[in-house]
Amino acid sequence: MNTYSRREALKTMGYAAVAAGAYWNAPSLLASPLASPAPTAPVAIGTCKTYDSAELLSTLDRMFDQLGGLKRIVNGKTVAIKINCTGSPAYRLGYLPLGDSHYTNPQVLTATVHLMGKAGAKRIRIVESPWSSAYPLEESLLQADWDPRQIASAAANVEFENTNFLGGGKKYVRLAVPFGGYLFPAYELNHSYSDCDAFVSLTKMKEHETTGFTASMKNCFGITPCSIYGGNAGVDEPNEDPKGGRGILHGGKRQPSKIALAELNPTSPRQDGYRVPRAVVDLIAARPVDLQIVDGVKSMAGGEGPWAPGVIAVQPGLIVAGTNPVVTDATCMRLMCLDPMADRGAHPFEHCDNMLLLAEQAGIGTRDSNRIEVIGARIQDVAFNFDEAQSKLGIPDRI
Amino acid sequence: MRWPSQWRDSSALQRLSNTHINCLLIEDSAPLRSVVEQAQKNGIRVIHGTSELPGIIVMRGVWPGARLSRASHPDTASSGPTGLPWVESNGWAVRLAATLNPKSTIWVDVTPKDPPESYPLCVADVAAFGGTWIISLDDQLAAGIERGDGASMETWKGLIESVEFFATHNYRSAYVGSAVVGVISSFSGDNQVLSWEVLKLLTRTTEQYRIIPIGSFSANSLSGLQAVLCPDSDPPGGDLRKALLDFVQAGGLLIMRSAWHGMPGTPANWDNPRYAGHVLGKGTIAVAKSKDTPDAYLIANDTVALVSHRFDLLRFWDAGSLNAYLSEAPDGKRAVAQLVFYAWEMNGATAAHGPENATVRVAGRYRTAQLLTFDKPPLALGQPDDHGIGMVVYDDSVELHLPPLSHYGAVELDV
Numbered sequence: 018m019n020t021y022s023r024r025e026a027l028k029t030m031g032y033a034a035v036a037a038g039a040y041w042n043a044p045s046l047l048a049s050p051l052a053s054p055a056p057t058a059p060v061a062i063g064t065c066k067t068y069d070s071a072e073l074l075s076t077l078d079r080m081f082d083q084l085g086g087l088k089r090i091v092n093g094k095t096v097a098i099k100i101n102c103t104g105s106p107a108y109r110l111g112y113l114p115l116g117d118s119h120y121t122n123p124q125v126l127t128a129t130v131h132l133m134g135k136a137g138a139k140r141i142r143i144v145e146s147p148w149s150s151a152y153p154l155e156e157s158l159l160q161a162d163w164d165p166r167q168i169a170s171a172a173a174n175v176e177f178e179n180t181n182f183l184g185g186g187k188k189y190v191r192l193a194v195p196f197g198g199y200l201f202p203a204y205e206l207n208h209s210y211s212d213c214d215a216f217v218s219l220t221k222m223k224e225h226e227t228t229g230f231t232a233s234m235k236n237c238f239g240i241t242p243c244s245i246y247g248g249n250a251g252v253d254e255p256n257e258d259p260k261g262g263r264g265i266l267h268g269g270k271r272q273p274s275k276i277a278l279a280e281l282n283p284t285s286p287r288q289d290g291y292r293v294p295r296a297v298v299d300l301i302a303a304r305p306v307d308l309q310i311v312d313g314v315k316s317m318a319g320g321e322g323p324w325a326p327g328v329i330a331v332q333p334g335l336i337v338a339g340t341n342p343v344v345t346d347a348t349c350m351r352l353m354c355l356d357p358m359a360d361r362g363a364h365p366f367e368h369c370d371n372m373l374l375l376a377e378q379a380g381i382g383t384r385d386s387n388r389i390e391v392i393g394a395r396i397q398d399v400a401f402n403f404d405e406a407q408s409k410l411g412i413p414d415r416i
Numbered sequence: 417m418r419w420p421s422q423w424r425d426s427s428a429l430q431r432l433s434n435t436h437i438n439c440l441l442i443e444d445s446a447p448l449r450s451v452v453e454q455a456q457k458n459g460i461r462v463i464h465g466t467s468e469l470p471g472i473i474v475m476r477g478v479w480p481g482a483r484l485s486r487a488s489h490p491d492t493a494s495s496g497p498t499g500l501p502w503v504e505s506n507g508w509a510v511r512l513a514a515t516l517n518p519k520s521t522i523w524v525d526v527t528p529k530d531p532p533e534s535y536p537l538c539v540a541d542v543a544a545f546g547g548t549w550i551i552s553l554d555d556q557l558a559a560g561i562e563r564g565d566g567a568s569m570e571t572w573k574g575l576i577e578s579v580e581f582f583a584t585h586n587y588r589s590a591y592v593g594s595a596v597v598g599v600i601s602s603f604s605g606d607n608q609v610l611s612w613e614v615l616k617l618l619t620r621t622t623e624q625y626r627i628i629p630i631g632s633f634s635a636n637s638l639s640g641l642q643a644v645l646c647p648d649s650d651p652p653g654g655d656l657r658k659a660l661l662d663f664v665q666a667g668g669l670l671i672m673r674s675a676w677h678g679m680p681g682t683p684a685n686w687d688n689p690r691y692a693g694h695v696l697g698k699g700t701i702a703v704a705k706s707k708d709t710p711d712a713y714l715i716a717n718d719t720v721a722l723v724s725h726r727f728d729l730l731r732f733w734d735a736g737s738l739n740a741y742l743s744e745a746p747d748g749k750r751a752v753a754q755l756v757f758y759a760w761e762m763n764g765a766t767a768a769h770g771p772e773n774a775t776v777r778v779a780g781r782y783r784t785a786q787l788l789t790f791d792k793p794p795l796a797l798g799q800p801d802d803h804g805i806g807m808v809v810y811d812d813s814v815e816l817h818l819p820p821l822s823h824y825g826a827v828e829l830d831v
Contacts, residue, residue: 107732107733107734107735108733108734109733109734109773109775111773111804112773112775112800112804112805112817152721153721155724156721156725159724159725159728160725160731162731185687257689323734
C-alpha cells in the first residue's frame with residue numbers, strides 16, 4: 018500500500034477532522050433520528066505475539082502509517098495518553114505482571130510515546146486516575162512494577178498526571194457533552210483533559226462485567242475524578258483524598274459534589290448496566306478521543322480484572338488502532354468474536370445496554386462492519402474467541 | 417506460657433515435654449502447688465507475676481487480626497478511612513520496645529479474643545518482630561485439650577509448631593533490619609501518641625523503616641537510609657540537626673513536621689498539597705505546611721510517596737493484609753523476609769488467613785530463595801513450576817511467586 022497516497026486520500030475525505038475529535042454529526046441527535054449515518058474511520062489491525070520492543074515498534078509504526086500517519090495527529094501538539102490501570106496495582110491475575118492481563122502493557126506505552134516523539138509531539142502527558150490514590154501517578158505505576166523513567170525517556174517532554182483529583186491544576190474543567198448527554202450534561206475533569214490538543218485512549222482488549230466488553234471507549238470512564246464522582250466524594254466540595262471506585266456513576270445512589278452539574282434525570286434507573294454505558298458515551302463525546310490504541314497482545318478473558326470470577330489469561334496477539342472510538346471498538350469486538358450489533362439481553366450485553374449502540378445513536382461513530390474499512394490483518398484470519406478460550410479451560414461461563 | 421487455671425494436675429506438664437516452652441506464669445495458689453513443684457523439677461522456670469522481671473520488658477499487647485470491611489467490588493466504595501482492613505498487630509510496638517530497651521527481652525501479654533482467630537498468628541505477629549508472646553489459651557481450648565478433643569489437640573499442635581519455629585529460627589540474633597526510612601523521635605511525652613501511631617501505620621504500608629530514638633542517635637543511625645522522618649512537634653536541634661543536614665546534603669530526604677527558624681536551602685519547585693520543599697545540596701527537606709496536629713495516617717502514607725516506591729525493598733501483589741519485616745546478615749550475603757498475614761481478599765471474598773498466590777518482589781541481587789512455614793517442609797523457590805510457584809531473577813531484584821500460605825512465611829535469600 019502506498020502510504021503517501023493513503024494519507025493524501027484521508028485528507029481529501031476529511032478524516033483529519035475526525036482525528037481532531039469532531040466525530041459526531043450534530044450537537045443533539047437524541048430528539049430525532051440520525052439525519053445522516055454516524056461517521057466512520059479506518060481501523061488498523063496488527064498482529065504482535067510479544068511485547069518485545071522491536072516487534073512493537075515496527076508493528077505500531079506500520080499501523081499508524083496505515084491510519085494516515087501519527088504526525089497529523091500529534092505533531093506540534095500536547096498529547097494526553099489515557100492508559101488503563103483498572104483496580105488496585107496490588108492485584109495480579111495469578112503471578113502475571115499486570116500488563117500481561119488487565120493493565121495497559123508498559124512496553125506498548127513506551128513504544129507509543131517513542132513514536133509520538135518522533136512524530137513531533139510537543140509534550141506527552143500520561144494520564145490515569147489510579148485506584149484510591151491522590152499520589153503522583155508514577156507511584157501507582159511503580160507499585161504495578163512499571164518503570165516510569167523508562168517511559169519518560171522514550172521521548173522529550175513526557176510527564177505524568179494523576180487525574181483522580183485536582184492534581185497539578187488550579188481548578189477543574191467542565192467539559193460539556195455536545196449532544197446534551199445521556200446521564201450528565203457536562204463533567205468536571207482534571208485540567209489535563211482540556212490542556213491537550215490530542216487525546217489518546219491506550220487501553221486493553223478485555224471483557225467487562227458491567228459493560229460486556231472494554232476497549233477504548235470504556236477506558237474513558239476512568240477520566241472522571243473520584244474526588245467528585247467517587248464513593249467518598251465530597252458533598253459540597255470535591256474530596257481531594259479520593260478512595261474507592263466511582264459509585265456515583267455506577268449505582269448513582271447520590272449526586273456528585275456540588276461543583277458538578279447534577280444528573281439530567283435523577284429518576285432514571287439506578288443500575289450500573291444502564292448508567293455506566295451512558296456515562297462512557299457522554300465522556301467520549303465531551304472529550305473526543307483522537308486516537309485509540311487497543312492492546313490485545315496479552316489479555317484476560319471473562320472480565321476486566323483478576324477480581325472477576327472465572328477469569329483466565331489469554332494471548333490474542335493483536336493490536337488495534339483507529340481514530341473513531343466507536344468504530345475501533347466495534348472492530349475490537351469482532352476480533353473478540355463478539356457482536357457489536359447485539360442488543361441488550363444478548364451476549365455480551367446480557368445485563369447492560371450496548372454502549373456502541375448508544376454512541377452510534379449519539380452520532381459519534383458507526384458499529385456497522387459494512388461501513389468500516391479495516392487495514393492490515395483480516396478479522397477472519399486473526400480473530401480470537403475470548404469465550405471459547407474460557408470454555409476450553411473448563412471454566413463455567415460467568416453469566 | 418500462662419498456665420491455664422483449670423489444668424490442676426501436674427500430669428498436664430507432659431504436654432510441654434519436647435517443646436521450647438521453658439517458663440510458666442502460674443497462679444500462686446494451693447491447688448496448683450503440685451504443678452509448680454513438678455515444673456521446677458522438670459527444669460521449667462516458674463513465675464507468679466510479670467512485674468520486675470530482670471532483663472524482661474512485659475508489654476500489654478493486642479490480639480492480632482484484621483477487621484474485614486472492604487467492599488466486594490473494586491468499583492464500589494470501600495468502607496473505613498483507608499479503604500483497607502484495619503489490622504491489629506504488635507510488631508511495631510515490639511520493635512519500638514526492643515529499640516528503646518536493647519538489652520532486654522520483650523514479652524507481650526495478650527489474652528485471646530473470644531473466639532480467637534488464630535494462635536499461630538499471635539505467635540508470629542510478636543515473634544517475627546523479635547518478641548515473645550506469653551502463650552495464653554482461652555478457657556474453651558484449655559478445657560478441650562484437657563479432655564483430649566481432636567480439634568483442640570490440633571489447635572494445640574499448630575500453636576506448638578509455631579513456637580518451635582521461632583525457637584529454632586532466631587533471625588533477630590543473626591540479622592539486622594533493613595530500612596529505607598528512619599523515624600527519629602523521642603517516642604515519649606507529648607510526642608508519644610503521634611510517633612507511635614506513625615510507626616503502627618508505616619508498618620501497614622510495608623515500607624521498611626528503622627526506629628531511631630533521639631536519645632540513642634549515633635553516627636551510624638542514618639547509614640543506608642533514603643529518607644528520615646521527624647514527626648515530633650519540635651525540630652531536631654544541636655548535633656542531630658547537623659547530622660540531618662549532612663544527610664540531606666549527601667542526597668537524602670528529610671521529612672519534618674516542624675520547620676527550623678531560617679530553613680536552610682532554597683525552595684523546591686514541587687507541587688505537594690501538604691509539604692513545602694527545600695533543596696539543600698543533593699537532597700531535599702520536606703516540611704509540613706500545616707501547623708495543625710497532623711493525621712498519622714497521612715504522615716505515614718505521605719512519607720511512602722515522598723520517598724517513592726522506586727526504593728521499595730519489598731513490594732507485594734495479592735498478599736492481602738500483611739506486615740512484613742526484611743532483615744539481612746551483616747555481611748549482606750543473606751536476608752530473610754518475614755511475612756505475617758492477617759487476612760486475604762479476592763473476588764469479593766475475605767478470609768482470616770493468608771493469600772492463595774501472593775507475589776513478593778525483594779530488592780537485591782539474590783540467587784536462591786527458600787520458603788519456610790510452620791507446618792510444611794522448606795520449599796526451595798527455583799524456576800517457576802507448572803503452577804507458577806518459584807522465583808524469577810531480575811538484575812536488581814527477585815520476584816517470589818508463593819504458594820498458598822496460612823499466617824506466616826519466612827523467605828530466606830542468598831546472593
